Amino acid sequence: MPSFLVLLVLLLVGMLALEAPRLVLGKMWGELGAFLFLWAFAAFLSGAAVLGMELPNPTDLLTAVFGL
Template identity: 45%
Template sequence: MIVLLILAFIAIIAFEAPGLVKKKMWRELAAFSVLLLIGMVLSFGQALKLPVPNPTKGIDAVFKPVTQFIESMLT
């Protein structure tokens, strides 16, 4: 399973990265790299049956105060 993940991520990098470098899209390449790294960590963690954090909890922690603030302004 790990070998397939490695091959999949190598294929994604081989397909996407050269075009970004060729077009000198450095910010997009940085964003692509960060998101790919996050995806790799979560994928390998899940494949190795490690306790992977639930991303919904992180999203909730970020947006709940914003939502509460907006709701308080509307009422």
């Protein structure tokens, strides 16, 4: 399990290192903010999945919001 967590962190940092400098140099602040938000959300969810935490089902949220 710890080796998967280390691999996940390396992949996430690599993705950040590839994308963030281009956005900063291009002064694309809105895109950088959106990228960082989605990156942090994905990092949290993937980290929780690797650690074996139980994640909520997105269908339950959609059902609650739209009443399907």
